[in-house]
Amino acid sequence: xxxxxxxxxxxVQSAWCASRAPNFVLIFVDDLGYADLGCFGSDAIRxxxxxxxxxxxxxxxxxxxxxxxxxSRTALMTGCHPLRVAEKxxxxxxxxxLHTKEITVAEVLKSRGYATGCFGKWDLAGHSQSAxxxxxxxxxxxxxxxxxxxxxxxxxxxxxxxxxRIEEKTDMATLTRRYTDEVIxxxxxxxxxxxxxxxPYTMVHTRLDASEGFKGRSPRGLYGDAVEEIxxxxxxxxxxxxxxxxxxxxxxxFTSDNGPWLVKNKNRADGHLPGxxxxxxxxxxxxxVSTWEGGVRVPTILWAxxxxxxxxxxDKIAATIDVLPTFAKLAGSxxxxxxxxxxxxxxxxxxxxxxxxxxxxxxxxxxxxxxQAVRQGKWKLHLPRPANPPWLGSFSKNGHIAPKDWxxxxxxxxxxxxxxxxxxxxxxxxxxxxxSRLLHLAEDARVDIGxxxxxxxxxxxxxxxxxxxxxxxxxxxxRRTPSKK
Numbered sequence: 001x002x003x004x005x006x007x008x009x010x011x012v013q014s015a016w017c018a019s020r021a022p023n024f025v026l027i028f029v030d031d032l033g034y035a036d037l038g039c040f041g042s043d044a045i046r047x048x049x050x051x052x053x054x055x056x057x058x059x060x061x062x063x064x065x066x067x068x069x070x071x072s073r074t075a076l077m078t079g080c081h082p083l084r085v086a087e088k089x090x091x092x093x094x095x096x097x098l099h100t101k102e103i104t105v106a107e108v109l110k111s112r113g114y115a116t117g118c119f120g121k122w123d124l125a126g127h128s129q130s131a132x133x134x135x136x137x138x139x140x141x142x143x144x145x146x147x148x149x150x151x152x153x154x155x156x157x158x159x160x161x162x163x164x165r166i167e168e169k170t171d172m173a174t175l176t177r178r179y180t181d182e183v184i185x186x187x188x189x190x191x192x193x194x195x196x197x198x199x200p201y202t203m204v205h206t207r208l209d210a211s212e213g214f215k216g217r218s219p220r221g222l223y224g225d226a227v228e229e230i231x232x233x234x235x236x237x238x239x240x241x242x243x244x245x246x247x248x249x250x251x252x253x254f255t256s257d258n259g260p261w262l263v264k265n266k267n268r269a270d271g272h273l274p275g276x277x278x279x280x281x282x283x284x285x286x287x288x289v290s291t292w293e294g295g296v297r298v299p300t301i302l303w304a305x306x307x308x309x310x311x312x313x314x315d316k317i318a319a320t321i322d323v324l325p326t327f328a329k330l331a332g333s334x335x336x337x338x339x340x341x342x343x344x345x346x347x348x349x350x351x352x353x354x355x356x357x358x359x360x361x362x363x364x365x366x367x368x369x370x371x372q373a374v375r376q377g378k379w380k381l382h383l384p385r386p387a388n389p390p391w392l393g394s395f396s397k398n399g400h401i402a403p404k405d406w407x408x409x410x411x412x413x414x415x416x417x418x419x420x421x422x423x424x425x426x427x428x429x430x431x432x433x434x435x436s437r438l439l440h441l442a443e444d445a446r447v448d449i450g451x452x453x454x455x456x457x458x459x460x461x462x463x464x465x466x467x468x469x470x471x472x473x474x475x476x477x478x479r480r481t482p483s484k485k
Contacts, residue, residue, distance in 0.1 A: 021112065021194040021331050022304075023250040025183075025241070026323070027234060028076065028198070030069065030121060030152075030205035032299060033260030033271065035282025036227055040299040042280070044220040044272070045227050049235030050254060050301060057252075057303035058312035058352070064319040065258050065298045067367055068289050069152060070095025070123050072257035072320065073200070077104040077124065077141070079324030079335060079343035083366055083472065084449050086460035088133065092472045094368055094395075095127035095151075098136055101462040103336045105324040106142030106196060112331050115190035117145035119179045120200035127151050129158050139163055143198070147182040153202050173209040175202045176226070180233040184240045191244045194331070199237075200257070201230055206264050206277045221274030238303075247305055251330070251350070255320065256298035261400070262287035268402045270294075285423045289400035291365035291372040291382075292423055302350060309352035316357040317375065322346045340448070340458040364445045368395060369474050370452040374442045375417070379431075381438035382413035391452040393477030412439065 035041040039054040066072035071082035074096040078085050083092070086099040098104075106116045118138040126132030128151055138146040139162050149157045149170075157175065159167040183197050203209075203226040210225035214232070218224025234254065241247050260279030262268045270287070271280040278287070286292025300318075302308050321343035325335040329345045348356040365373035370391060373382045387408035388396040398406045412435050414428035428435045450456030453471050461468065 020249060021114070023194055023246060024109070024196045024327055024330075025187075025237060025250060025252045026196070026198050027230075027237075027252075027254040028073075028120075028200040029230060029254075029256045030200065030202060031258060031261045031279060031288060032204055032227065032256035033279030033281045033287070034284050034294065034297055034299050036204075036260070036271075036279040037231075037299050037301075039301070041282050042220075045218060045224045047227065047231040049231050049238065053234075053238070053252065053254070053303040054301045056305060056310050057301060057308045058314055058350075060255075060300035060302065060314045060318055060349075062315050062317050063255060063298055063300035064296050064317070064363055065256060066320070067258055067291055067295045067365075068094070069121075069205070069257055070127055071366070071368070073123050074098060076257075076320040076323055077106070078102050079105070079321050079341045081321065081342050081364060081366055081449055083369065084340065084342065084456065084459055086462040088136065088463070090461045090463045090465050090469070090473075092369060092474045093127075094474070094476055095123060097126055097133060098124040098141065099460075099462050100136065100140065102460075103339075104142045105327055106138075106198065108142075108324060108328045108333055108335070109194075109196045109331055110142050110144070112333050113194060114331070115145075115186070115193055115195040116143045116198075117183070117186040117195070118143045118148060118198045118200070119146075119182050119186070120148045120175075120198075121152065121202050121205075122146075122148060122200070123151045125150060129156065134163065137163065145186060148179065148200070149202065152205055153207055154205075155207070157202060171209075172202070172207065173211045173215070175209075176229050176233050177211055180236055183237055187237070187240050187244065187246070191246060196327070197237075203227075203230060204279065206261065208277050219274065220271075221276065223271060223277050223279065224274075227279075250304065251307075251327075252303040253300070253323070254303075255300040258288045259284070259290075259295040259298065260287045262402065263400045268400075283421050286401050286405045289395070289398060290405060291367050292401075292405060293380075293417070293421060295401075296365060304350070308350055312352050314349050314352075314354060316349055316354055317361050317363050318346050318349055319343065319363060326350065339460065342449075362441050362445075364442075364449065366449075368392060369472055369477065371442060371445055371449075374438050374445065376438060376441060378416055378418040379434050379438060380415040380417055380423070381428075381435060381442070382409050382415070383439075383442055384409050384411055389452075391477070393474070395477070414438070
């Protein structure tokens with residue numbers, strides 16, 4: 001009788017969940033490479049929980065983030081290419097300082113009655129553990145709850161609960177577990193209302209660490225240990241959703257903020273050695289801080305039983321810029337209508353209706369302050385540029401990727417990504433009409449969004465200024481550019 005009563009209760013809870021606005025759990029791993037999960041080809045890193053979610057859900061094989069941490073978080077939160085969004089003081093930063101008048105996905109969902117929580121790395125109030133703007137931290141950008149850290153763990157991590165610093169130089173080995181503990185508490189406390197749990201794990205951005213029970217276990221060394229701990233803790237979140245009968249009304253989305261950080265690997269090669277502290281892009285070229293596919297195409301899993309086709313594989317273009325409009329629509333709301341949003345609602349892809357995808361969709365590959373490439377369908381065009389673009393300042397000599405991948409493009413470099421995912425062969429000469437079309441699309445983006453030498457007509461500035469600038473101002477790039485003699 002007790003079993004029957006419990007079964008009936010679970011059925012009632014499931015039916016009730018299905019009738020309300022959906023919950024969202026968004027996992028945003030730092031620097032995870034395209035091939036760093038078992039279900040995306042890794043044979044050295046064990047990810048059984050995520051592999052099971054992929055088997056019971058959908059893998060996105062052409063899902064795009066941005067090329068580096070801060071811009072990627074900006075795109076995710078605002079649904080826009082980072083160069084478009086407004087920043088504090090009307091300037092542009094390598095890692096954007098998100099203006100308070102920008103609207104985040106958390107603010108959109110909060111306006112619909114959602115409980116909102118951020119658990120992990122923020123990086124939108126200043127790329128520093130100490131020199132950041134408190135008024136731009138998560139509690140002022142749509143999140144009811146924050147447990148995490150202002151920025152990257154390059155040297156150390158200070159831990160905050162909401163606006164209060166609770167620990168200095170936290171033991172980084174404990175972060176993945178502690179973030180997850182807080183996520184679970186948040187879900188338990190808000191199980192009776194719609195919630196949005198944003199989980200930007202600090203790992204596997206280096207400096208790497210893993211807790212006891214994971215450290216020293218992976219054949220892939222400490223990097224593998226950290227990924228395997230993330231896998232385990234994603235499983236803990238799934239177990240919580242199941243225990244609370246929230247699965248029928250929850251979307252679980254797992255992705256990464258950019259490709260692998262190759263500078264942490266021997267010879268900046270694709271990560272494969274136990275001593276490599278960066279990941280692997282597998283068949284894709286390049287890594288983090290590049291606009292090769294390996295720098296911006298990221299492993300992505302969507303799990304929502306009975307709403308997402310089990311074992312599905314989506315090879316349509318999708319991106320982090322699509323999260324805001326998609327979550328908004330699923331929640332019964334809409335993306336902000338008073339500004340240009342680059343992302344689109346991809347609810348049809350979530351549901352497996354791939355035939356509804358726009359075959360002419362365009363994706364723009366921006367690198368800090370400039371447009372470097374554009375994609376439409378199977379075609380990707382790298383735009384002409386010098387070997388060390390002077391407008392990139394200190395990034396003009398890019399030490400983050402292998403020298404063979406930081407090269408000049410004296411003329412347009414066209415790739416067929418269906419046949420050449422490693423981006424090795426320029427087929428521009430055989431496809432002049434395609435090159436011409438993509439060059440026109442690139443120029444449209446420059447006019448609309450902007451480029452290193454121009455302000456786009458829909459680039460946003462919210463603070464007062466005497467005249468609209470003619471080109472985006474990146475103070476750090478300007479200061480670091482050597483003076484001419």
